[in-house]
Amino acid sequence: MFVKTTDIDRLSARLGADRVLAPAGALPQPADRLDAGGPLRPAEFEVAVQRLCLDATSFQNIRAGAGADPARMAERIAAIVGARGKMHNPETGSGGVLLGRVAAVGDAFADGPAVGDRIVTLASLTMTPLRLEAVTRVDPDSAQVEVAGTAYVCDSAPWGRVPGDLPGDLALEVYDVYGAASHTRALARPGDTVAVLGTGHAGKLALAAAREALGDGGTLIAVDRDPAAVQRMRALGLCDLAVAADLRDPLGAVAAVSAAGGEAADLTIVVVSATGCETGAILLTREGGTILFFSMATDFTTAALSADGMSHDVRMLIGSGYTPDTGSYALDLVRRSEPLRRALTGAGA
Amino acid sequence: MFVKTTDIDRLSARLGADRVLAPAGALPQPADRLDAGGPLRPAEFEVAVQRLCLDATSFQNIRAGAGADPARMAERIAAIVGARGKMHNPETGSGGVLLGRVAAVGDAFADGPAVGDRIVTLASLTMTPLRLEAVTRVDPDSAQVEVAGTAYVCDSAPWGRVPGDLPGDLALEVYDVYGAASHTRALARPGDTVAVLGTGHAGKLALAAAREALGDGGTLIAVDRDPAAVQRMRALGLCDLAVAADLRDPLGAVAAVSAAGGEAADLTIVVVSATGCETGAILLTREGGTILFFSMATDFTTAALSADGMSHDVRMLIGSGYTPDTGSYALDLVRRSEPLRRALTGAGA
Numbered sequence: 209m210f211v212k213t214t215d216i217d218r219l220s221a222r223l224g225a226d227r228v229l230a231p232a233g234a235l236p237q238p239a240d241r242l243d244a245g246g247p248l249r250p251a252e253f254e255v256a257v258q259r260l261c262l263d264a265t266s267f268q269n270i271r272a273g274a275g276a277d278p279a280r281m282a283e284r285i286a287a288i289v290g291a292r293g294k295m296h297n298p299e300t301g302s303g304g305v306l307l308g309r310v311a312a313v314g315d316a317f318a319d320g321p322a323v324g325d326r327i328v329t330l331a332s333l334t335m336t337p338l339r340l341e342a343v344t345r346v347d348p349d350s351a352q353v354e355v356a357g358t359a360y361v362c363d364s365a366p367w368g369r370v371p372g373d374l375p376g377d378l379a380l381e382v383y384d385v386y387g388a389a390s391h392t393r394a395l396a397r398p399g400d401t402v403a404v405l406g407t408g409h410a411g412k413l414a415l416a417a418a419r420e421a422l423g424d425g426g427t428l429i430a431v432d433r434d435p436a437a438v439q440r441m442r443a444l445g446l447c448d449l450a451v452a453a454d455l456r457d458p459l460g461a462v463a464a465v466s467a468a469g470g471e472a473a474d475l476t477i478v479v480v481s482a483t484g485c486e487t488g489a490i491l492l493t494r495e496g497g498t499i500l501f502f503s504m505a506t507d508f509t510t511a512a513l514s515a516d517g518m519s520h521d522v523r524m525l526i527g528s529g530y531t532p533d534t535g536s537y538a539l540d541l542v543r544r545s546e547p548l549r550r551a552l553t554g555a556g557a
Numbered sequence: 558m559f560v561k562t563t564d565i566d567r568l569s570a571r572l573g574a575d576r577v578l579a580p581a582g583a584l585p586q587p588a589d590r591l592d593a594g595g596p597l598r599p600a601e602f603e604v605a606v607q608r609l610c611l612d613a614t615s616f617q618n619i620r621a622g623a624g625a626d627p628a629r630m631a632e633r634i635a636a637i638v639g640a641r642g643k644m645h646n647p648e649t650g651s652g653g654v655l656l657g658r659v660a661a662v663g664d665a666f667a668d669g670p671a672v673g674d675r676i677v678t679l680a681s682l683t684m685t686p687l688r689l690e691a692v693t694r695v696d697p698d699s700a701q702v703e704v705a706g707t708a709y710v711c712d713s714a715p716w717g718r719v720p721g722d723l724p725g726d727l728a729l730e731v732y733d734v735y736g737a738a739s740h741t742r743a744l745a746r747p748g749d750t751v752a753v754l755g756t757g758h759a760g761k762l763a764l765a766a767a768r769e770a771l772g773d774g775g776t777l778i779a780v781d782r783d784p785a786a787v788q789r790m791r792a793l794g795l796c797d798l799a800v801a802a803d804l805r806d807p808l809g810a811v812a813a814v815s816a817a818g819g820e821a822a823d824l825t826i827v828v829v830s831a832t833g834c835e836t837g838a839i840l841l842t843r844e845g846g847t848i849l850f851f852s853m854a855t856d857f858t859t860a861a862l863s864a865d866g867m868s869h870d871v872r873m874l875i876g877s878g879y880t881p882d883t884g885s886y887a888l889d890l891v892r893r894s895e896p897l898r899r900a901l902t903g904a905g906a
Contacts, residue, residue, distance in 0.1 A: 216808055216811070216812045219808060219811070220808055223808075223867060225808060233805065233806035233807075233808070233809065234805075234807075234833075234836075235807055235808075235836045235863065235867075236866065237836065237859065237862050237863045237866050238833060238835070238836060238859050238863065300858075301856070301858035301859070301862075302858055302862070303862070330865075331865060331866035331867075331868075332862040332865055332866050334858075334862050334866075335862065335863075335866040336866075364866075364867050364868055365866055365867075365868065366865075366866075366868045387865075456582065456583075457582035458582075458583075458584055459565055459568060459569055459572075459574060459582070459584075460582065462565070462568070463565045484583075484587060486587070487583075487584045487586065487587060501857070501875070504857075504858050504861070504862075506857045506858075507650070507857060508850070508853075508855045508856060508857040508860075508875060509649075509650035509651055509683075509853050509855075510586065510587050510650070511857075511875050512853070512875050512876060512877050512878065513586050513650075513651070513652070513681040513683050513684065513853075513878070514584065514586045514587065514684075515875075515877040515879060516679075516680060516681055516715075516736075516877045516878035516879040517585065517586050517680035517681050517683075517684040517685075517713075517714055517715075517879075518572060518584075518680075518713050518714075518879075519680075519713055519714065519715045519879055519883075520879065521877075521879060521880065521881050522877070523874065524874065524875035524877065525872065525873065525874060525875070526850070526857060526860050526861050526864075526873035526874070526875060527861060528861050528864040528865045528869075528870075528871070528873065529861065529862070529865035530864060530865040530866075530867075530868055530869065530870060531870065532870050534868075
């Protein structure tokens with residue numbers, strides 16, 4: 209990581225900082241605007257973009273703001289990308305990932321993909337230079353948006369090949385949230401009580417990963433405000449206890465988990481798309497336990513100050529979307545677990 | 558922690574949830590408004606408030622918004638407390654702590670303080686019901702604000718006695734950020750390279766705690782944008798390397814630490830009061846290292862997505878202000894370390 213002062217320009221290019229238009233000195237993720245114009249630069253590869261997979265928080269925000277109207281959703285997406293040079297929702301701060309075909313690879317890439325490879329970017333869309341020619345299809349019930357456009361992936365940004373043995377949609381959904389599986393697997397210990405808050409794609413992966421980590425013992429609690437969603441997790445065998453509760457009513461959530469026979473969790477995985485769930489997550493976790501906040505709807509100060517004010521000693525982790533396996537664990541989990549595949553694809557239990 | 562459903566009302570009172578006016582079901586920290594009116598309730602004690610110690614981020618915000626004018630700063634503080642029933646800065650989301658004398662103790666308190674005790678609340682002001690009769694003194698260069706008012710401290714909220722052997726101002730400053738010392742002590746390992754970003758009160762405590770944890774080995778790097786501030790840390794022996802750098806220019810900060818002979822840190826403690834420092838903190842930390850974000854200016858999504866997009870595998874912790882020692886380690890550190898006392902009180906090196 210550490211570099212001679214003379215290598216700062218090379219590090220800057222590897223990180224894509226040479227594409228930041230504003231503010232000066234920022235790196236691409238927090239930047240306001242990126243230059244998404246050609247030509248390709250040496251430490252990048254170019255992608256002919258076919259699809260965006262918006263993160264759940266951004267998707268819900270865009271859907272709500274457009275009254276679930278596909279044309280207005282498409283306009284909003286085009287407007288954000290046009291203004292910022294990246295699909296970085298200014299209201300949620302979040303992005304997603306994209307799928308496309310590699311069109312060209314820069315000279316400075318050693319281990320890059322080959323031209324023609326079908327790839328998924330694993331860096332957030334909030335840092336990926338992107339220009340769109342068209343938003344070709346929006347389904348208001350899906351975070352996957354078909355587009356025609358061009359993206360540039362810098363040398364330091366993670367990416368993955370679309371596997372030949374899994375449907376493209378499924379692979380994209382898994383790649384978007386693969387870190388939930390890898391982190392959960394690393395954090396859960398045999399015998400633990402693990403609570404997974406939220407049963408979207410990331411929640412399903414976390415449940416399956418926790419099940420592998422717990423082995424035959426332990427207790428796996430799924431919490432979601434949608435009773436049908438948690439019952440489905442239970443029917444598929446992805447959890448031991450299914451609890452319908454809204455975490456924005458933290459005492460109600462504690463009462464519901466207690467009533468279902470659940471204990472305070474050793475490990476809580478927060479993968480909700482709603483805001484205001486930090487306090488509930490803390491109350492559901494035992495003293496000395498660990499909380500992984502993997503939701504982009506997490507508010508830092510609320511989490512820090514709530515634990516503080518309740519005298520509740522929990523280890524709280526910010527869940528990065530990156531883990532060194534870059535998605536291979538999550539994809540293998542999907543291959544291994546028929547219940548998980550069913551849960552992710554909506555097939556009958 | 559876990560409770561029978563019938564005990565939820567008791568838990569609610571212990572957490573101070575019965576004082577939440579809006580929104581319904583919220584706990585005090587994230588709530589919009591609290592009821593700060595009398596009388597005292599059974600699971601609380603009442604404090605005759607003498608002083609607020611605003612957290613650094615909120616103080617800088619109020620100072621900047623009022624053009625450093627004491628009267629306008631006082632008006633802003635009174636307005637926030639009047640509107641919310643707590644000193645919860647709506648622009649920064651942060652609070653601070655308060656100092657006062659215990660006026661009454663509720664019947665349901667087992668291990669409460671005694672009437673007349675001089676105490677500091679250790680729960681954030683963002684969750685402490687507070688009404689102010691007057692803001693009696695504001696110094697635009699100090700986060701300590703003299704007031705007359707009344708606060709109610711619920712059973713679950715941590716608090717500490719003002720020690721007889723340390724000046725009140727100093728004890729209050731230490732109590733406000735004591736977690737920086739306790740967390741750093743727990744996270745640093747002998748031989749580590751530890752980077753402390755920011756040299757305010759929390760930074761000074763973190764440096765002294767890291768020095769104790771590192772023993773004779775390891776390297777302690779202090780980074781601040783103010784060259785005089787880091788040089789003073791060096792002169793007091795509180796760090797090995799003093800680096801003046803603005804973390805909002807992350808590549809510049811990497812270059813500055815490298816030029817000073819520093820390595821990527823095993824442990825990075827983020828105690829800056831400025832926003833936009835997440836990426837710099839990540840780049841200054843080695844692959845596999847740990848970052849403790851203790852600054853209330855931290856943005857969750859920026860931290861998560863930056864680490865993600867740079868393929869940088871770091872463990873990122875949300876630093877709660879609470880640790881089970883409730884400040885005793887930090888106070889002992891101040892008693893033990895003359896350089897730390899000098900640093901905190903501004904006495905000559």
